[in-house]
Amino acid sequence: MHETPTPHKPRVLVGIGNPERERRLLAGLAADKFVVAGRCLDAPSLVEQAVEVDAVLASADLHRLSADALIAVREAGVPLVLLVDPSDVARYNGHAYLLPSGSGQPEVVAALAQAIERGAVSDDKRPIEAAAGGARESCDGRGRGVIALVSGKGAPGATTMAMGLASAFAAMGRRVLLVDADLRGGAICPFLDLDPRRGLVGLTVGTRAGEVASLDDELQAAGSFHVLAGIERPEIRDRLVPEQAAAAIRELEPSFESVVVDLGETLAGVASHVTNAVLRMADEVLVVTTADLAGLWNARSCLRYLQESGGITTDRVDVVINRHVGRGHYAAPEVQRALGVRVLGTIPEDRRAARVAVSEQVPLTTVGGAAARELRAVANALTSSETTAAADRRLAQKPQRSRWRRSPVEARR
Secondary structure (H helix, E strand, O other): OOOOOOOOOOEEEEEOOOHHHHHHHHHHHHHOOOEEEEEOOEHHHHHHHHOOOOEEEEEOOOEOOOHHHHHHHHHOOOOEEEEEOHHHHHHHOOOOEEEEOOOOHHHHHHHHHHHHHHOOOOOOOOOHHHHOOOOOOOOOOOOOOEEEEEEOOOOOOHHHHHHHHHHHHHHOOOOEEEEEOOOOOOOHHHHHOOOOOOOHHHHHOOOOOOOOOOHHHHEEEEOOEEEEOOOOOHHHHHHOOHHHHHHHHHHHHHHOOEEEEEEEEOOOOOOOHHHHHHHHHOOEEEEEEOOOHHHHHHHHHHHHHHHHOOOOOHHHEEEEEEEEOOOOOOOHHHHHHHHOOOEEEEEEOOHHHHHHHHHHOOOHHHOOOHHHHHHHHHHHHHHOOOHHHHHHHHHHHOOOOOOOOOOOOHHHO
């Protein structure tokens, strides 16, 4: 006897402002073989829980529902059915499947089924702010994507590498934005002699719903590139709503050819909702690690979090080895084999250049040396259409003096 498999019931997250209307819709969803995975009273909780469901049903009058929240749900790849007044259709078009607010239960159920079948609304439509005439134009009509830098424990140098990559991209003649989204310990301001009162902190001080206020005023110039600084005071970090950070980056992205985001430590128990929101929108994720046993152990924890909790597929992830000292550290092919992720580059330890960069408050790539050369090579690989082939060639050219050593971590599996 073979048991008939139980059909999958789509999980729907519901955020309706009217309790009576919500009660009727919940009954209808249950009758039509949906599973109500949760109920939300405001937009921040809806964004936080959206990653765990098959679809979202919300009303435009949900408390604190803003353009940022809708962008965050869309970036998570979750289809959203939004109940709106006919007069507000133009405002919300492009971010959700829209239904008149007075639609009955059959229409809502049919819309949810269709949304789940089709997936999230396409990203090629105008953002909400554009409908109101507030969107900025791209400097060349094309966005170049978002590169997020993460790491495991141990401070392997993600911030230093983020600043170096931003500087290297700018040296190519590109318009570059560096974002400090490491809410646990971002340190870009002191490294680059910037004003800590400007940056993401500006998003925590009472903007009106649906707006990202004065982003141009929050940007600072750091030589050849621009910086959106982070939040240094721990007591105000919790005020930054996840969708605000993601929406701010998405709003700024069309004006820049390269966007580099420093997310710092990214692993279970440490990563914030802001981290997860930015990871979902990143086109490329770089895991920064040292090539000793402890560093690779921590890098594996970071990779596990990206794949299991963040839903980040390995085709979007590369590894960069930092502060490599040769003897005593594993070579790039060994690291690649142990972690199961391609190594894009190896940055050697260069203490003299690091001291000069810190003293002069400039990126490492501007002071010269071996580390600067390798950082520029990583930047070139990231901007090349043949990134994989270039990385594989560099790996093949590396001397294999340490080939006899057992690979780290993999022997402990």
